[in-house]
Amino acid sequence: MRMPDLDPSVLARRAALIDALRRLVPDGVVAEDDALVAYDSDALTAYRQKPLAVVLPRSADEVSAVLRFCSSNNVKIVPRGAGTSLSGGALPLGDGVLLGLSRMNKILDVDLENRCAVVQPGVTNLGITRAVEANGFYYAPDPSSQIACTIGGNVAENSGGIHCLKYGLTTNNLLGVELALLDGTRVRFGGKALDAGGLDLLGLVTGSEGLLGVVTEVTVRLRPKPPSAKALLVAFPSIEAAGQCVADVIAEGIVPAAMEIMDRFAVDAVEAYCAPGYPREAAAILIAELDGMEVEVEGAAREVERIARANGALACEGSASDADRERIWLGRKAAFAAAGRIAPDMLCMDGTIPRRALPRVLTRIGEMSKEFGLPVANVFHAGDGNLHPLIMFDVMKDGDLDRAEKFGAAILTLCVEVGGVLTGEHGVGVEKRDLMPLMFSEIDLAQQQAVKCAFDPQSLLNPGKVFPSLSACVEGGAMHVHQGRLPFANLPRL
Amino acid sequence: MQILKPDTEEQVVEAIRDAKAPLSVEGQGTKQGFGHPVEVDTVLRLAGLSGVTMYEPDEMVFTAKAGTPLAEIEGVLAEKGQCLGFEPGEIGKLWNEGGSGGTIGGTVAAAIAGPRRFAAGAARDHLLGFTAVNGRGERFKAGGRVVKNVTGYDLPKLAAGSFGTLFAITEVTLRALPRAQAATVLALEGKEPAAALRILRAVAASPFEPSGLIHLATGGTPRTLIRLEGHSEGVAARAAELSKTIAKDARRLEADEGARLFRAAADLHTLFDPETTLWRASVPPARAHDMTTRVQPVAWFADAAGGILWLAFRNASDPAALHAAARDLGGHATLVRKGPAQTDDVFPPLDTATLALTSRVKAAFDPARRLNPGRMYKDV
Amino acid sequence: MRTNFTPAQLEDPQLAAAEKQLRACVHCGICTATCPTYTLLGDELDGPRGRIQLIQHMLETDAVPSAKVVTHIDRCLSCLACVSACPSGVNYPRLIDKAREHIERKAQRPWARRLLRKALGQVLPHRELLRPLLMLGRIGAPFAALLPEALRAPARLAARLPKAERGTPIAKVSRPSGTPVGRVALHVGCVQEVVAPRITRAAVRVLVRHGFEVTTVEGDGCCGALNHHLGQAAEAHTHAKALVADIAKHEDDGKPFDAIVTTASGCGAVVRDIGFQLNDERGAAVGARTRDIADLLRGVPLKTGRAHRFTRVAYHAACSLTHGMKQAAAAPQILRTLGFDVVEPRDTQCCGSAGVYNVLEPAIADRLQQRKAATLMETQPKYIATGNIGCLAQIAAAVQLPVVHTIELIDWATGGPKP
Numbered sequence A: 001m002r003m004p005d006l007d008p009s010v011l012a013r014r015a016a017l018i019d020a021l022r023r024l025v026p027d028g029v030v031a032e033d034d035a036l037v038a039y040d041s042d043a044l045t046a047y048r049q050k051p052l053a054v055v056l057p058r059s060a061d062e063v064s065a066v067l068r069f070c071s072s073n074n075v076k077i078v079p080r081g082a083g084t085s086l087s088g089g090a091l092p093l094g095d096g097v098l099l100g101l102s103r104m105n106k107i108l109d110v111d112l113e114n115r116c117a118v119v120q121p122g123v124t125n126l127g128i129t130r131a132v133e134a135n136g137f138y139y140a141p142d143p144s145s146q147i148a149c150t151i152g153g154n155v156a157e158n159s160g161g162i163h164c165l166k167y168g169l170t171t172n173n174l175l176g177v178e179l180a181l182l183d184g185t186r187v188r189f190g191g192k193a194l195d196a197g198g199l200d201l202l203g204l205v206t207g208s209e210g211l212l213g214v215v216t217e218v219t220v221r222l223r224p225k226p227p228s229a230k231a232l233l234v235a236f237p238s239i240e241a242a243g244q245c246v247a248d249v250i251a252e253g254i255v256p257a258a259m260e261i262m263d264r265f266a267v268d269a270v271e272a273y274c275a276p277g278y279p280r281e282a283a284a285i286l287i288a289e290l291d292g293m294e295v296e297v298e299g300a301a302r303e304v305e306r307i308a309r310a311n312g313a314l315a316c317e318g319s320a321s322d323a324d325r326e327r328i329w330l331g332r333k334a335a336f337a338a339a340g341r342i343a344p345d346m347l348c349m350d351g352t353i354p355r356r357a358l359p360r361v362l363t364r365i366g367e368m369s370k371e372f373g374l375p376v377a378n379v380f381h382a383g384d385g386n387l388h389p390l391i392m393f394d395v396m397k398d399g400d401l402d403r404a405e406k407f408g409a410a411i412l413t414l415c416v417e418v419g420g421v422l423t424g425e426h427g428v429g430v431e432k433r434d435l436m437p438l439m440f441s442e443i444d445l446a447q448q449q450a451v452k453c454a455f456d457p458q459s460l461l462n463p464g465k466v467f468p469s470l471s472a473c474v475e476g477g478a479m480h481v482h483q484g485r486l487p488f489a490n491l492p493r494l
Numbered sequence B: 001m002q003i004l005k006p007d008t009e010e011q012v013v014e015a016i017r018d019a020k021a022p023l024s025v026e027g028q029g030t031k032q033g034f035g036h037p038v039e040v041d042t043v044l045r046l047a048g049l050s051g052v053t054m055y056e057p058d059e060m061v062f063t064a065k066a067g068t069p070l071a072e073i074e075g076v077l078a079e080k081g082q083c084l085g086f087e088p089g090e091i092g093k094l095w096n097e098g099g100s101g102g103t104i105g106g107t108v109a110a111a112i113a114g115p116r117r118f119a120a121g122a123a124r125d126h127l128l129g130f131t132a133v134n135g136r137g138e139r140f141k142a143g144g145r146v147v148k149n150v151t152g153y154d155l156p157k158l159a160a161g162s163f164g165t166l167f168a169i170t171e172v173t174l175r176a177l178p179r180a181q182a183a184t185v186l187a188l189e190g191k192e193p194a195a196a197l198r199i200l201r202a203v204a205a206s207p208f209e210p211s212g213l214i215h216l217a218t219g220g221t222p223r224t225l226i227r228l229e230g231h232s233e234g235v236a237a238r239a240a241e242l243s244k245t246i247a248k249d250a251r252r253l254e255a256d257e258g259a260r261l262f263r264a265a266a267d268l269h270t271l272f273d274p275e276t277t278l279w280r281a282s283v284p285p286a287r288a289h290d291m292t293t294r295v296q297p298v299a300w301f302a303d304a305a306g307g308i309l310w311l312a313f314r315n316a317s318d319p320a321a322l323h324a325a326a327r328d329l330g331g332h333a334t335l336v337r338k339g340p341a342q343t344d345d346v347f348p349p350l351d352t353a354t355l356a357l358t359s360r361v362k363a364a365f366d367p368a369r370r371l372n373p374g375r376m377y378k379d380v
Numbered sequence C: 001m002r003t004n005f006t007p008a009q010l011e012d013p014q015l016a017a018a019e020k021q022l023r024a025c026v027h028c029g030i031c032t033a034t035c036p037t038y039t040l041l042g043d044e045l046d047g048p049r050g051r052i053q054l055i056q057h058m059l060e061t062d063a064v065p066s067a068k069v070v071t072h073i074d075r076c077l078s079c080l081a082c083v084s085a086c087p088s089g090v091n092y093p094r095l096i097d098k099a100r101e102h103i104e105r106k107a108q109r110p111w112a113r114r115l116l117r118k119a120l121g122q123v124l125p126h127r128e129l130l131r132p133l134l135m136l137g138r139i140g141a142p143f144a145a146l147l148p149e150a151l152r153a154p155a156r157l158a159a160r161l162p163k164a165e166r167g168t169p170i171a172k173v174s175r176p177s178g179t180p181v182g183r184v185a186l187h188v189g190c191v192q193e194v195v196a197p198r199i200t201r202a203a204v205r206v207l208v209r210h211g212f213e214v215t216t217v218e219g220d221g222c223c224g225a226l227n228h229h230l231g232q233a234a235e236a237h238t239h240a241k242a243l244v245a246d247i248a249k250h251e252d253d254g255k256p257f258d259a260i261v262t263t264a265s266g267c268g269a270v271v272r273d274i275g276f277q278l279n280d281e282r283g284a285a286v287g288a289r290t291r292d293i294a295d296l297l298r299g300v301p302l303k304t305g306r307a308h309r310f311t312r313v314a315y316h317a318a319c320s321l322t323h324g325m326k327q328a329a330a331a332p333q334i335l336r337t338l339g340f341d342v343v344e345p346r347d348t349q350c351c352g353s354a355g356v357y358n359v360l361e362p363a364i365a366d367r368l369q370q371r372k373a374a375t376l377m378e379t380q381p382k383y384i385a386t387g388n389i390g391c392l393a394q395i396a397a398a399v400q401l402p403v404v405h406t407i408e409l410i411d412w413a414t415g416g417p418k419p
Ligand SMILES: Cc1cc2nc3c(=O)[nH]c(=O)nc-3n(C[C@H](O)[C@H](O)[C@H](O)COP(=O)(O)OP(=O)(O)OC[C@H]3O[C@@H](n4cnc5c(N)ncnc54)[C@H](O)[C@@H]3O)c2cc1C
Pocket: A042, A043, A078, A079, A080, A081, A082, A083, A084, A085, A086, A088, A089, A090, A101, A121, A142, A143, A144, A145, A148, A149, A150, A151, A152, A153, A154, A155, A156, A157, A158, A159, A160, A161, A162, A209, A210, A211, A213, A214, A215, A216, A336, A425, A426, A427, A462, C027, C028, C029, C030
């Protein structure tokens, strides 16, 4: 993986820069070499790089001050929330400041009348729900990392979760953000009102992976907690049947809160790990959750069961209580951990495909698993075709990581071939950066980079992520960089 | 006035690339009254790019050329029992009664959405991908055809509501939703605005999953309407529960009447006297009543439990006052249908930093300001 | 994660054990949100995942860690909330213990800090030294501000602990009236025996009342947990070996104890792991049978009276009991069965006691203590109960209510004195 060239003039000024940063954010700069190791990656550990320094501001004003300083000193900035990104979005740069927002973790305003909450970017996703659940509300997007990941990171990645099928991704649940631009100015897009005025810049910065600005405040929409929920656990003789069942349910106009499929490998793994009691004879299981008023939930559950049986379901079991529902989810939620017990290392892929391509893609993934000689477990958000193949490997074995990455790239290439996309919720980061040309032409990418230039004319915000090549910003946009010229220096692999 | 009517994307590319002067970009031109007039000699009319090019009912997704009439799309989807989730109305008729209903490209570019947006989201939430030609005359695409997609910037969000100022949209890919099997509209009549809005907010905060919460004060007895959609059994249960609790003494409307009223709320033009000036304001829902009392419209209609207000004024209203009122209450207002010769700000005024950023974003797509210059903001 | 140790390094069984845990960590960060120091300070260096990386680097390079690194490792409470949270099952104690030892060996802390750590390690485990110090400290506490910085902390410690009490002597072996239902060793700790001897007495009464034959064991007076958490491996091992030997002595008659019972989960959690620490079989056999008193009593039908019923008790779950011994449910369940009205505070994190942490890191400890006290008081209890002496003292210093050990309430409910 090639990263932007280190700027020798920045490295030469390291000590002075750090001194200055210490004055801007007293007690919030980490620069000791043996301490920086703790910040050398996010949750994608295949890539590691110690930052020039870590800065941990406590307020939006400090964020602005740091940005202004970096901008005038030509220092790169990588924003970071909780560092749970799976795509290397928060991978530091050796000549850049890693700007950690984790100290800005206050809930500023809970406004139940307007069904929203205003929070600092370092508040955790679950922290928002915790603050409002006693009043019967919650924040709907629920990435599996929700206990740890920050709302700022969610905005930057446009994160999803199991319940996004019904309630949408982060972008569908935001009302406003405050964004610090590279020059330190702060702008607000949206607020507590339903719409933002002018161009939808709120929509644009959501999912922009820290390349356009630093989120310093977020206003999220709160939803009333559904009064009841029921999970169905359905066993299918084939993945195809499970996939078809999902398609049929949706086509009937039933909107389950979640629909998740796990293949047999994944079922075996979680059974060995936490024994949730999944049917072992199945080639695939489907977990569908329905929520809402009880009569309606029961009615929809009967419908789903009918559709499942029509698709040849081997068994169908509904949760009888909340504890039972949790048991059904237990295995799905433990899938990552369970896979982790099979092999020490894992890559979690994240392509999305049209639902109808599911059988074909899964069959092919199975074949590729043999070709690459690496096991893969499939769990996925079936309702919206978002696959999470977990490729298992051992990073200590020579060549394993390389093979795992090639396998991953092959899966994503396949996703794009069948009309899907490279990433459904984890972001491009560094991981999928070089695959972007599979989906986008040079002009498409240049157009996106021109948008970046509108926000970040100096190319200092999280450079080296998302786009396979850097392009210089010229008046009115980005200069096209032509094929074959990759101005990225090699990032040493640890 | 020269009108260019390309039939293909290539022709759009050529038209823009070869343009010597700025162009006014439009679909059928039904919403030309929305926004500042674009002072140009040449119109780029995209209505010729028409037709649904891909529709996969199973996947609930379709692609259509930008100039496809909205009505055609609705027809195609209806055949498979589906619809557009954001319920866009034919609001082009606000400016020319009896005219056509506009195109899908224009609907998206003007971010039109009806009452169901409260539950299902707005145009931005349904636009999965698009193809467009930017001001440099380059064809590009963004987004994809699947719902869950975070590959690259979310330009579809930016496209929705960009009023042709950034690029000429040539093709859109949108989600379709299955039509609700059953719908019930509960109506309360003659409620005071404050009480009506309070009830709507209470329903919004309840778990009854309403798909439309509107209050009509557009003449006659004010009506407060709650729409519930879904499977018949569930809808009936929710309606029963609601009329026992939050919406006591609500009357269940005949199916036709409920549908007609919500259709009117999406189309707008039948609700308001064609002579009036029309504003759209979005303030935090709990401030909706403050807004209406402050600006005193002759007729108004609250959508999304007060989250969106459509406000009609008899005389050319004072834009500065409206913008200020909305801003003070934590929102913003847009002048939708202006009185003759009104030139003030149509879109909510932006602070210096946001305006500068908006100009830079415009320049990223259209550096020479060839496309709809000034339609949203003077120098944008 | 990838690790980088030489085969020679991995010959050290403790380092090998640490390496295994480093491999298991996938750097997901799920643990960070449950870590008290991370949630307070918001710095990866103060969270488990960050510490794991600091430790990995320190152990791999065998280097002298910078003062900065030492500070952040020292801030770890060893509350083990991260262990409960970790989906990958990383055994964090294997890492932090090794790191503390490494620092103790390699790093030069400021002299005052070194002195304090040394003093704590030398005095606390010895009742005969602790008792007079506490007396002195209580007299001296008001003058603490006059002391040189280095001596202020011990003075603070003394002020923080309740005053020394003298317990009634206990018989080495206490027998129930009929045939014993079981034979247990009751571990008598160091600090607890000085500041709250009533706990062990209550435990003996309850056990005997319910048919257990109870033998008190104490080794050389401490199980070694205090030294262990200070990274003082040699001292810890000496204490631990003495305890194992003491237990063995009473088992020489061929009748092994059914359980070794602890009433301080801080000790219990360490004793459970004694086999690994000493790398010996007898230790492992002790560890495997070590149980918290609440865990033991959960399976016993208790003879309950009436007087205590409906008394509201706010239960603070000690981290060592919840995360260390994995006995989150036992104590509140027993109290509920007995008829207490048990409530639990919103704040489920550490109270800041964490062994001698409140002396070494008073700033953080105080914030945790205040938060804990506030959320406990919110529930408007009559008593606050907990299962660990450290927590008990820490919370008692911040509230005006009686703070008692769970066993004292059980004792009361089953016929003993009202605490
Ligand atoms: C076990 C596990 C499960 C996961 N499950 C899911 C899942 O179900 N769904 C899902 O979508 N993701 C999931 N993720 C991925 C990850 O948790 C999300 O991407 C999350 O949103 C990242 O948040 P963070 O605070 O950790 O951000 P980081 O990882 O710190 O940063 C992520 C990106 O956001 C940028 N960023 C962070 N904060 C800001 C800010 N304030 N302003 C501007 N840019 C910022 C960074 O530069 C980086 O590009 C999972 C990760 C793990 C480890």
